[in-house]
Amino acid sequence: xxxxxxxxxxxxxxxxxxxxxxxxxxxxxxxxxxxxxxxxxxxxxxxxxxxxxxxxxxxxxxxxxxxxxxxxxxxx
Amino acid sequence: xxxxxxxxxxxxxxxxxxxxxxxxxxxxxxxxxxxxxxxxxxxxxxxxxxxxxxxxxxxxxxxxxxxxxxxxxxxxxxxxxxxxxxxxxxxxxxxxxxxxxxxxxxxxxxxxxxxxxxxxxxxxxxxxxxxxxxxxxxxxxxxxxxxxxxxxxxxxxxxxxxxxxxxxxxxxxxxxxxxxxxxxxxxxxxxxxxxxxxxxxxxxxxxxxxxxxxxxxxxxxxxxxxxxxxxxxxxxxxxxxxxxxxxxxxxxxxxxxxxxxxxxxxxxxxxxxxxxxxxxxxxxxxxxxxxxxxxxxxxxxxxxxxxxxxxxxxxxxxxxxxxxxxxxxxxxxxxxxxxxxxxxxxxxxxxxxxxxxxxxxxx
Numbered sequence: 046x047x048x049x050x051x052x053x054x055x056x057x058x059x060x061x062x063x064x065x066x067x068x069x070x071x072x073x074x075x076x077x078x079x080x081x082x083x084x085x086x087x088x089x090x091x092x093x094x095x096x097x098x099x100x101x102x103x104x105x106x107x108x109x110x111x112x113x114x115x116x117x118x119x120x121x
Numbered sequence: 122x123x124x125x126x127x128x129x130x131x132x133x134x135x136x137x138x139x140x141x142x143x144x145x146x147x148x149x150x151x152x153x154x155x156x157x158x159x160x161x162x163x164x165x166x167x168x169x170x171x172x173x174x175x176x177x178x179x180x181x182x183x184x185x186x187x188x189x190x191x192x193x194x195x196x197x198x199x200x201x202x203x204x205x206x207x208x209x210x211x212x213x214x215x216x217x218x219x220x221x222x223x224x225x226x227x228x229x230x231x232x233x234x235x236x237x238x239x240x241x242x243x244x245x246x247x248x249x250x251x252x253x254x255x256x257x258x259x260x261x262x263x264x265x266x267x268x269x270x271x272x273x274x275x276x277x278x279x280x281x282x283x284x285x286x287x288x289x290x291x292x293x294x295x296x297x298x299x300x301x302x303x304x305x306x307x308x309x310x311x312x313x314x315x316x317x318x319x320x321x322x323x324x325x326x327x328x329x330x331x332x333x334x335x336x337x338x339x340x341x342x343x344x345x346x347x348x349x350x351x352x353x354x355x356x357x358x359x360x361x362x363x364x365x366x367x368x369x370x371x372x373x374x375x376x377x378x379x380x381x382x383x384x385x386x387x388x389x390x391x392x393x394x395x396x397x398x399x400x401x402x403x404x405x406x407x408x409x410x411x412x413x414x415x416x417x418x419x420x421x422x423x424x425x426x427x428x429x430x431x432x433x434x435x436x437x438x439x440x441x442x443x444x445x446x447x448x449x450x451x452x453x454x455x456x457x458x459x460x461x462x463x464x465x466x467x468x469x470x471x472x473x474x475x476x477x478x479x480x481x482x483x484x
Contacts, residue, residue: 047317047444047447047451049313049317049444050312050313050314052313052440052443052444052447053313053398053401053440056398056439056440056443057403057436059439060435060436060439079447081447081450081451081454082447084450085443085446085447085450086443088443088446089439089442089443089446092439093439
């Protein structure tokens with residue numbers, strides 16, 4: 046099971062501009078998050094830092110190309 | 122990495138698969154002709170022919186243009202991946218199970234459209250009562266078709282597939298119940314864990330169930346079945362999150378897709394992961410979404426784009442993308458383990474795995 050609470054906490058920290066790498070590494074070492082979760086957090090922090098550099102704003106800016114995920118209503 | 126070590130089998134021909142499932146569905150509907158009036162069979166056929174379903178496939182023209190619908194592909198590819206290489210060309214044995222899943226999913230879609238008051242050609246044409254009755258009937262038909270297959274052909278394998286189908290429908294119904302329950306809860310009461318568990322029960326359970334059914338029909342050992350079910354749960358999570366993210370992206374940031382025509386998650390006060398994250402924002406000043414969800418005002422009067430911008434500003438989109446990326450990594454891990462037991466499985470299942478976004482350097 047994914048540790049959503051830890052991911053939520055780390056995401057909020059990253060968005061507020063805190064450096065999450067140490068916290069994320071500590072959570073990984075203590076078994077609170079998985080290596081996959083740690084890598085994803087690192088990737089998110091990188092993206093936020095890139096947004097700050099590009100736009101002066103950590104909140105995502107730009108565009109998303111969304112894929113067509115089909116028409117099944119159950120996903121709605 | 123995605124290439125099989127030895128290509129000892131042919132990839133599934135999507136045209137042949139779709140056509141075979143179409144014929145199976147027709148035969149199932151016809152098998153009820155002695156007990157059902159033509160008017161009821163017509164509603165069933167209409168539900169099975171909505172956009173993206175097997176029975177809506179235009180078989181005329183170039184067969185290369187036929188794209189296999191999602192559910193048949195999930196079952197058939199899982200069957201092929203779970204089989205030993207020498208048995209991988211026997212995927213037609215999975216067609217009865219594929220058809221059962223297609224019927225069950227058409228029923229689930231119909232019931233979901235009724236629940237969410239979404240536009241639906243079937244409800245529009247036949248009314249909510251007839252649609253509800255047909256949806257319930259189709260859930261029974263899906264199970265009955267697998268039971269009949271078990272009695273006629275493959276016994277234990279089809280019975281195990283029936284058990285998996287029933288389990289996935291139970292789990293999806295619980296997820297649907299929670300989805301509606303959460304709409305009525307306070308704006309910060311639904312945690313991201315609750316939201317994730319709910320969506321995993323809906324989308325995760327369905328794709329996981331479809332993959333499990335394919336593996337069980339192939340007679341695969343438990344370890345292979347569980348790995349495929351795990352893979353399915355992760356890709357179900359990805360599909361659900363892609364859908365949830367599309368619903369909350371500001372139109373100004375959206376390219377390559379048209380906005381949804383039906384009521385969106387925001388107007389329905391849904392608690393998808395990006396929304397739950399935004400509602401639990403602890404900033405001193407409440408954001409626009411927190412204000413709207415706390416208000417008793419009719420959501421129809423609220424500027425939806427303003428709510429989407431709040432989700433973006435608080436980081437709900439980024440959180441959704443983060444969880445999506447973890448699902449993707451988990452799916453790849455399951456595939457790597459499966460590859461050890463069933464070489465070539467990764468290549469077979471790759472059409473089910475959505476394309477990854479470009480990774481930033483150094484990560």
